[in-house]
Amino acid sequence: MTYAILFIGLLLVLGHIFSSLFEKTRLPDVLPLMVLGMLMGPVLHLVDPQSFGQAGEIFTTLALIVVLFKSGLEFRILSLRGAVGQGLLLTTVCFALVTLVISFLSQELLKVPQIYALIIGVIVADNSTAIISPLLAKLQVSKTSKTILFLEANLTGVYSIVLAIALLSAASHGETLTASVLVSDVIKSFAIGIVFALAAGVFWMSILNRVRRLENAISLTFAFVLLVYSVSGIIGGDGAIATLAFGVVAGNMRLIKRLRLPRLDFRNLLTLNNGEKVFFEEVEFIFKTLFFVYMGICMRIGRLDLVAIGFILTAAKFIFRAPVVNYCLSKDLSREDCSAVLAMCPNGLVSAVLAAMIASQLPDGSVVQDVIYAVIFFSVIGSNLMSFRIEKGGLKWLSDSFFRRHTGPQALPPESK
Secondary structure (H helix, E strand, O other): OHHHHHHHHHHHHHHHHHHHHHHHHHOOOHHHHHHHHHHHHOOOOOOOHHOOOHHHHHHHHHHHHHHHHHHHHHHOOHHHHEEEHHHHHHHHHHHHHHHHHHHHHHHHHOOOOOHHHHHHHHHHOOHHHHHHHHHOOOOOOOOHHHHHHHHHHHHHHHHHHHHHHHHHHHHHHHOOOOOOHHHHHHHHHHHHHHHHHHHHHHHHHHHHHHOOOOOOOHHHHHHHHHHHHHHHHHHOOOOOHHHHHHHHHHHHHHHHHOOOOOOOOOOOOOOOOOHHHHHHHHHHHHHHHHHHHHHHOOOOOOOOOHHHHHHHHHHHHHHHHHHHHHHHHHOOOOHHHHHHHHHOOOOOHHHHHHHHHHHOOEEEEEEEEHHHHHHHHHHHHHHHHHHHHHHHHOOOHHHHHHHHOOOOOOOHHHHHH
């Protein structure tokens, strides 16, 4: 036990070191964490995934709850107002196309049921804001492109979570129910979860000022998030969707306070303060650090076929993203900006946690987990390498080949060339 505690402490210290290196060198902190886990698990066999037992499932569920709440908390409904055009179009079309392509390839290469292939598709179509942000900081791209990328990353996270959970709910029923009954059950559980989360969100934000007067109150919101997840499941709703919806309510309280509904007064509702937000950032950092090491431990690198399939799916994600970027973004954006948008599609913590959850709840779900873990590994490397080349003025051939519609503000008109 003493060595286990020592090891956890060392991991958290290494997590801070890797995060600091990420900001300076753009070496993604998830890669050394994953590699460390792989060395401990499948390479040196110091730790076995089965040794975690039920604690591993509890840890995965807690990580999912934190990711869901933070995803909802960072999602801004008002950001959609200024992105009804190219940002929302790029996000939706790219997510749909990547999902369909990845699902088709997954079914052909893995020979898994169609619903498993769809689950892989919607998870791979996600993009990670946490990995994109430091990479973008090093690139000279327009404010419009950055806004589009952050909007896309936030929206794909929501799309991926909602659809993956819906498909998982359908898959867990097996083939004993008809499609109409499955859809009805999913809609029912989602509706109960969302309504409960909305009520819980308004209730908690209305008493938040009183809660803050209590000792050690900063952690009570996290405790309430755990209650929302569990109680929603008990009453027949979907705990994951309820947690996501609760996060959206907490993150958009200023918008909700503007609503003028009869018999309801939202003026006394509060928002999370900076201290509470920092607390959740710290909790997310701890779970991210430990989870990516746990992820490396769980990887089966002996299954080279699954690693190869993960590489193929990653390549397909980048390739089929290119035409969407070309046709969904404004022609006013430069080819260099389009190249940056193309490169910024790494998978991250949301994909990893969803994969682990599916592995624990579906028969043969470990295959889905292994493939998605490989996609995370290769997509992070791919985005990092492409962003580095773009920063150094490389990949001109890529921008000239894929983005012929885009001239950019610096381009000369055809008659002057």
